Amino acid sequence: MAKSLGTGVNRIEHFLVRDVKVVKDGAKKTSGHIVGTSSATSGTNPFLIDESSLQRTNSSLAETVKILAQQVASRISAYCTFMVTLGRDDIEVTNPIPVTIEPDGGGYIASFMDANIASGGDTVQDAFESLQDILASSFCIAEQRSEGELGPRLLREKRILMEFLCRSPKNTPKRQPKS
């Protein structure tokens, strides 16, 4: 069974065979399943593989996997998820916040589009946590400002934030001891 992976670096013929003979130090050994390479133009027996060839194959495959992973990562476009907590005790999320995550300049940007609030990081998790932080910060600033102190954009932002976030009750009511 042969399968070709054209990656632009090396054309590798990748096959899986059973009971292939491996040449090592002049002695023939038999192994079970082996992933190896063969050269279609060499004219040698493709089932005879020496160890240096296997090492080259391993490094080529590792390179191929790396390139394919980069190609897959570059094709990831924006996707949406929901934020249900800001990771703080003093602020609660009353409605799940829709969060868009998209790659940008080698990092990621996490956005709450409705409020036009976003932040970023080197990884998706970093961007998400950064958005949590800036949402909490924006909420704290917004709740201290009266409507007259905010411009039109920030006023709209405040109203949206108040729909999704609220203060946690600072002191939970203590239970009265039973008499």
Added chain:
Amino acid sequence: MSFTKEHAEATAKKLKTKPDNRNLPKLEVIPLKDGAHIQHQIFCNGVEVVRFGIKHGSHRNATHGWIARRFGIAPHDMREFANCNMSIDAMIGHLMNVGIIPTPPRDGE
């Protein structure tokens, strides 16, 4: 090329400059350190008109592309402003055009 932390810091610095046109309002920038960000609050005539956060502790090339969205401007133009190819007058004019800075009513309106 994305909008980096270096661009963001240059933007915050440049927003403080006085516009050449005397009819345009001067912006006031007040930084507020809160959590992982320094929130730069931009005031115009005592009203907070726009706010953006710069992550402190991040490396200088870390992406800060969201700041352009806060200003309702293309990332390329935001970089132009940070690199001093766009004047503060042009930026204030843009902020008025997109409604971030309320335009004062003209006489007779």
